[in-house]
Amino acid sequence: MRTVIQRVTSASVSIGGEVVGEIGKGVMLLLGITPEDTQQDADWLVGKISKLRIFDDANGVMNLCLQDTGGDALVVSQFTLMASYKKGNRPSYIHAAPPAVAIPLYEYFVAQLQQTLGRPVPTGQFGADMQVNLTNDGPVTIVMDSKNPE
Numbered sequence: 001m002r003t004v005i006q007r008v009t010s011a012s013v014s015i016g017g018e019v020v021g022e023i024g025k026g027v028m029l030l031l032g033i034t035p036e037d038t039q040q041d042a043d044w045l046v047g048k049i050s051k052l053r054i055f056d057d058a059n060g061v062m063n064l065c066l067q068d069t070g071g072d073a074l075v076v077s078q079f080t081l082m083a084s085y086k087k088g089n090r091p092s093y094i095h096a097a098p099p100a101v102a103i104p105l106y107e108y109f110v111a112q113l114q115q116t117l118g119r120p121v122p123t124g125q126f127g128a129d130m131q132v133n134l135t136n137d138g139p140v141t142i143v144m145d146s147k148n149p150e
Contacts, residue, residue, distance in 0.1 A: 021122030026071030032081030
């Protein structure tokens with residue numbers, strides 16, 4: 001499971017010109033899932049994301065986490081995070097989980113994040129053509145992979 005975490009002052013996701021999810025200060029999460037991913041991968045990511053100290057404290061030092069700040073999270077499925085670009089110039093998505101595997105795990109991830117944060121977590125719509133709008137704060141952008149915990 002791979003995610004791109006962006007610290008934002010605001011973010012929204014739209015489908016067909018209609019906003020389906022939006023947040024203020026917090027994190028925008030793009031989430032990619034492989035066929036090998038499990039609920040353990042989701043649990044690990046949720047734990048890391050909720051406690052990741054990427055928000056400034058009173059001294060301007062990134063020392064606070066999403067739970068400390070009461071910030072929000074917006075989650076958007078992103079199968080292209082699993083792109084393979086080894087051969088040629090057209091990315092292959094053979095490493096992305098099929099919907100039958102990815103959707104339940106995506107929904108589990110969102111439910112676990114909601115439970116951990118204690119508030120609703122807006123999302124995009126799995127498999128839809130979405131437009132994401134965000135204001136990256138910092139900028140702070142971190143890529144995290146449950147199979148490569150650095």
